[in-house]
Amino acid sequence: MANSKGGSRKLLWLMMVLVVLSSSAAAAAIYLVLGQGSGDSTSAMQVQATPERRAPIFVKIDPFTVNLADDVYGTRLLYTGMSLKVGDTETREILEEHMPQVRSRLLLLFSGQEARELTGPGGKEALADKVLAVLHDPMTEHQPELAIEDVLFTEFIVQ
Numbered sequence: 678m679a680n681s682k683g684g685s686r687k688l689l690w691l692m693m694v695l696v697v698l699s700s701s702a703a704a705a706a707i708y709l710v711l712g713q714g715s716g717d718s719t720s721a722m723q724v725q726a727t728p729e730r731r732a733p734i735f736v737k738i739d740p741f742t743v744n745l746a747d748d749v750y751g752t753r754l755l756y757t758g759m760s761l762k763v764g765d766t767e768t769r770e771i772l773e774e775h776m777p778q779v780r781s782r783l784l785l786l787f788s789g790q791e792a793r794e795l796t797g798p799g800g801k802e803a804l805a806d807k808v809l810a811v812l813h814d815p816m817t818e819h820q821p822e823l824a825i826e827d828v829l830f831t832e833f834i835v836q
Contacts, residue, residue: 736761753792758832764824
């Protein structure tokens with residue numbers, strides 16, 4: 678029985694040490710959590726000042742197939758699909774409401790291009806700039822300025 682009393686005292690001491698250690702760990706964790714919330718107000722303000730992530734708004738334009746301006750190789754075709762990245766829902770709604778007019782402007786623009794210009798270095802970027810310029814003109818009177826941020830070609834084949 679002497680062994681069982683010694684063993685139970687060791688167990689009692691071990692349990693007391695574990696209680697003290699776990700209490701200390703819990704106290705340290707609470708201190709750290711509460712200390713972060715009230716002690717460092719500048720980092721809390723920075724977190725609040727960070728803007729929320731906005732989902733991008735895209736307007737898909739169905740693909741075009743157009744005859745390009747004649748060059749030394751004869752008649753060439755352009756097949757292109759594109760999406761417009763816009764800054765707000767109002768711009769998306771205006772573009773969707775006037776989609777026939779948008780497509781007509783783009784068709785006229787694309788049919789006036791030459792294949793060598795489009796396939797050369799920077800040809801697609803130059804075409805994207807021209808698309809932005811064509812769509813910048815208002816489609817109706819009293820139309821607010823369109824917030825078109827980028828032109829994204831999703832398909833592009835010159836043949």
